[in-house]
Every structure is written in C-alpha cells, then in structure tokens.
Amino acid sequence: MLFESPFVRKAYSQMLTNEMKKVVRSLRAFPVERLDARENGCGRSARELAEGFIAHLRRLDSLASGTDWAVPVRGERSRGVILLELEACFLSVHASLDMTSPASWSEVIPSPLGLSPWSQARRGELLWMALRNLIRHGRHFTLHVRAACSAPKFEGFDGGSRVPVSEIESVGAGA
Numbered sequence: 001m002l003f004e005s006p007f008v009r010k011a012y013s014q015m016l017t018n019e020m021k022k023v024v025r026s027l028r029a030f031p032v033e034r035l036d037a038r039e040n041g042c043g044r045s046a047r048e049l050a051e052g053f054i055a056h057l058r059r060l061d062s063l064a065s066g067t068d069w070a071v072p073v074r075g076e077r078s079r080g081v082i083l084l085e086l087e088a089c090f091l092s093v094h095a096s097l098d099m100t101s102p103a104s105w106s107e108v109i110p111s112p113l114g115l116s117p118w119s120q121a122r123r124g125e126l127l128w129m130a131l132r133n134l135i136r137h138g139r140h141f142t143l144h145v146r147a148a149c150s151a152p153k154f155e156g157f158d159g160g161s162r163v164p165v166s167e168i169e170s171v172g173a174g175a
Contacts, residue, residue, distance in 0.1 A: 057089035064096035
C-alpha cells in the first residue's frame with residue numbers, strides 16, 4: 001500500500017513542517033493592532049484565522065493518534081499565546097506521526113465531520129485531506145496578511161519600473 005511507504009510519511013512530515021514555517025512567519029508579520037479587524041469582505045478576523053490553525057493541528061493530531069477531536073473553548077488570546085499554542089500543537093502532531101505505525105496509515109477509520117465526503121477512509125488519506133485543508137486555511141490567512149501589510153500608495157507613483165538614481169560603479173577584485 002502506498003501509505004505504508006516511509007517516503008510518503010517523510011514527505012507528509014516535510015510538507016507539514018514547511019507549511020507551519022509559513023504560518024508562523026505570516027502570523028509574526030501581521031500587525032498586532034489589526035488582529036481583530038475584519039477586512040476584505042471576510043467575516044473572520046486575523047485572530048480567528050490564527051486560532052483556526054490550532055484547530056487544524058489538533059485535528060491532525062487526533063487523526064494521527066486515533067483520539068477524539070474536541071475544540072476547547074477559550075477566550076481571546078494574544079499573538080504570543082497563539083504562537084506558543086501553535087508550537088505545542090505542532091510538536092504534538094509530530095510526536096503522534098512518529099508513533100504511528102506504517103500499518104495504521106492504511107487502517108480504515110471513521111471520517112470526521114467536514115473532512116471528507118465519505119463515512120470512513122484510510123487514516124493516511126484523511127491525514128492528507130486535513131493537511132490540504134490546513135494549506136487552504138494558510139492561503140486564506142496570507143490574503144489577510146497581504147491586505148494588512150501592503151505598502152501605502154504614494155501620490156504620483158505609478159508602480160512602473162524602477163530606475164536607479166545613479167549608476168553603480170563596478171568594483172575591481174581585491175578592492
């Protein structure tokens with residue numbers, strides 16, 4: 001079976017790691033004072049989207065470990081608390097993935113609501129679907145980051161090509 005391959009498990013782990021690096025970078029780049037603003041016609045604030053990453057990671061953890069998935073209800077969290085919780089959840093997901101046996105990736109389990117159209121599927125397939133949902137969520141958050149961090153428009157700037165003010169002189173070797 002394809003999901004029993006160590007290559008597939010390693011690729012999954014690498015994709016998850018790369019995605020989380022992007023998420024953390026985007027969250028750190030987002031202006032703290034605009035975390036609660038609802039922009040771009042979206043009904044969710046950046047803080048709610050950032051907390052959504054934690055929910056996605058908890059779902060991944062529950063799929064990998066076979067435990068029940070429940071979202072704890074909490075009050076509003078600061079960006080620092082969200083980053084700490086993201087790190088804790090990410091480490092938990094990695095530990096669960098490392099402890100999963102190759103045979104359990106091909107095990108048929110009940111599908112969580114909202115993840116797949118089937119009532120049951122292989123654990124590996126569900127993990128890939130959950131990762132795809134995390135990536136989509138990350139792209140949504142990136143749209144908010146781009147809107148919040150875009151450079152202000154200057155009067156008279158047309159966005160055309162940039163021309164250097166003065167010519168750069170070549171530097172000889174050893175200079």
